[in-house]
Amino acid sequence: MRKVAIIGVGMTDFGELWEKSLRDLTVQAGLEAIRDSGLPGEEIDALYAGCMSSGIFVQQEHIASLLADYCGLVPKSATRVEGACASGGIALRQAIMAVASGMHDVVVAGGVEKMTDILTEQTTMALACAADREWEAFQGVTFPGLYAMMARRHMHDYGTTEEQLSLVAVKNHENGAKNPHAQYRRPVTLEQVMNSSLIADPIRLLHCSPISDGAAAVVVCSKEKAKEARSEPIWVIGSGQASDTIALHDRKDITTMNATVVAVREALRMAGITQKYVDLVEVHDCFTIAEILAIEDLGFFEKGKGGPATQEGLTALNSQISVNPSGGLKSKGHPVGATGIAQIVEVVQQLRGQAGARQVKDAEIGMAHNVGGSGGTCVTHILSR
């Protein structure tokens, strides 16, 4: 396997971007990533684009060709990748494999979602398609509902409290307030979170990531090509991906995402490191309970200790492990297909020392954790300076 570098990153602001289309967003993020890399666009061999549901959100499929066209990449190979909210992370992994194999030298991995063009009920239904449509969503369960069921059971089994669930949001908003691309660039108080309206008990509005528009892109290349890059390359040292049953009810333990456990094991083995070498991690906090599950299942804390660890401040910026320095999905926003790539943008900026007010001190190694659905897909990457 060839060594793989990330040499360029770019992302749009995340938020309700009513004045921009899916293609505009992607071109903007893509151009920024190419400029950042310093490589001429002619060097790009292929594009992998993560997108969950452009068919429902903007009634447009076949977006690989559309994006290649509008990015000026035609006739290069362009492929859309779909794995629900993990679409972006999987697109990156495909790009890495294409370069590692020697098939391509320079590949762009992008992610995009344009979610605010339709009504909230329709968005809720589109997202529910990432669950088992015939045997979960048919019964009226929503995504907040699925994560609420995990939260209820986690509280029952481990004594996790509503306050601990809420403190994840407080911490992520504090970080996101320092991120110029974040949808919510403001802190929230514990009282605001705990008094926000119930969406699916015990999940409240401020436990949920928002509905967002946005795109992100990274340029991936071989060690040889990385010599021509404008900045010091950031190396991909680990990559892991795993699957699980699509329906939450089919899992033996609904408080553990086994796909996360397997994906991180694979990525750490490839990198030849353990969790203690990781300085920061961008985890998939689509709901605050998801961050608690993630920090446990990734092995940063024992099962059941994610809530107390959050309460003790062990996951805050520049603490034991900086979790979601970008603000996470919660504060930065969650345009589902773009999320996995935006996590990589953050990790790269942190490792380059370009993260400004939210910079993790002396960051050497960073991890990204991207989940699809209620845990049916997980992809994890480890990057190093």
Add this chain to the structure above:
Amino acid sequence: MGVPRFWREIPYRYQLIGTKCSNCRSTFFPPRLICPNCRGAGKVEEAKLSGGGEVVTYTVVRVPPEGFEKQAPYVVGIVKLDEGPRITSQIVDCEPEDVRIGSRVRTVFRKIDEEGPAGAIHYGYKFALEQ
């Protein structure tokens, strides 16, 4: 979604009929063509489920998806059936605060949703607390 998709599911939506693997003896609902544990090694046969079970976890959906607006708020739970398989279903005929992890429940036959005022009505199983 069109009528055929739901018509196709009729036997399993109206009665809890799952499948049992002759090799590992695991029971699945909905029915599966192969056993995910044994794949080709097991023979899959039909298994009628009793309809009794226990609540593993639950939530109250207050912001519903399209088609469920009139029902909200409603309780949705994961039920572990007595024969082993777990399913997601609404828990009805009760107040949300009556439901607990571990509550005994039994299937009832109910309307699930409708496709607009003139569209097809979908029926299927839900669960009610055992008295």
